[in-house]
Amino acid sequence: xxxxxxxxxxxxxxxxxxxxxxxxxxxxxxxxxxxxxxxxxxxxxxxxxxxxxxxxxxxxxxxxxxxxxxxxxxxxxxxxxxxxxxxxxxxxxxxxxxxxxxxxxxxxxxxxxxxxxxxxxxxxxxxxxxxxxxxxxxxxxxxxxxxxxxxxxxxxxxxxxxxxxxxxxxxxxxxxxxxxxxxxxxxxxxxxxxxxxxxxxxxxxxxxxxxxxxxxxxxxxxxxxxxxxxxxxxxxxxxxxxxxxxxxxxxxxxx
Numbered sequence: 001x002x003x004x005x006x007x008x009x010x011x012x013x014x015x016x017x018x019x020x021x022x023x024x025x026x027x028x029x030x031x032x033x034x035x036x037x038x039x040x041x042x043x044x045x046x047x048x049x050x051x052x053x054x055x056x057x058x059x060x061x062x063x064x065x066x067x068x069x070x071x072x073x074x075x076x077x078x079x080x081x082x083x084x085x086x087x088x089x090x091x092x093x094x095x096x097x098x099x100x101x102x103x104x105x106x107x108x109x110x111x112x113x114x115x116x117x118x119x120x121x122x123x124x125x126x127x128x129x130x131x132x133x134x135x136x137x138x139x140x141x142x143x144x145x146x147x148x149x150x151x152x153x154x155x156x157x158x159x160x161x162x163x164x165x166x167x168x169x170x171x172x173x174x175x176x177x178x179x180x181x182x183x184x185x186x187x188x189x190x191x192x193x194x195x196x197x198x199x200x201x202x203x204x205x206x207x208x209x210x211x212x213x214x215x216x217x218x219x220x221x222x223x224x225x226x227x228x229x230x231x232x233x234x235x236x237x238x239x240x241x242x243x244x245x246x247x248x249x250x251x252x253x254x255x
Contacts, residue, residue: 001255003104004028005146005220007203009244010037011048011069019243020047026250029073030097032106032146035244036067058082058106060092067092068106074099085128087121101140102228102255107147112168119168122150126177130185137186137225144190144253145223148203148246153178153189156198157218169219181223188229190222190251195235202237203246211242222251231255 004026008014011033023031031053040057049055053071058081060066070079076097082089088110095106109126112119136143151174152158164170181187191200201216210216224232234252 001253002028003030004248004250005032006248007034007148007246009035012038014243015047017243030104031071033069034108034148036069037064058092058095061090068095068108070095070097070106072097083132088125103141103143105145107145109150111150134185142225142227144228148220150219151178152217159215187223188226190224190232191235193229193232200237206245220246220249
């Protein structure tokens, strides 16, 4: 089973950069997109509903902001929009498709980089979402959560570790949240099951020469329950083309 996750930083912008032509060649079973920045009624071109896929969008109420999408070859048994917290459901941040005993989620965590108000929103999300994640572990289901988590986990996941300790996305309490996610909460960072290398980044600032010099952050993860973690086969961060400031993360599972 092949699953791709990508923060498109505007699905219409990414479409103009060829993302749908590229996706067509990947033969993914599920594609999860974040930060679509569009209302579904703006996506009238057939390209936004790729052939052979069941397509779902969860838009933010605020136009041109946040939002998630999920495309699946197999029709889901059920689609869930939101995780029950109005502030974040209004921003279209959680979109779940259920296939038998497996759920695949397209998830977009808030960024706190634009100032204290947004960081406070991000911290509220983290506080609300951890109990929800723990509740999912009590269900008789396997989960693959594909997300721009907007947090690096360890020093291996960011080029400039020391210089970013006071910046959103690398704050100690944010990284401690991931410690809990991958520790007591019982989830697995699927990428790290098969790739322990340094400098495997998924996001680069548009400032300076970050992309050219690979001064990046790994903030896009497929986070999975242990049953799925045992079936990871391959992980690839695709960098041959640029569709946004993030790179697609392609993962294969023996499911």
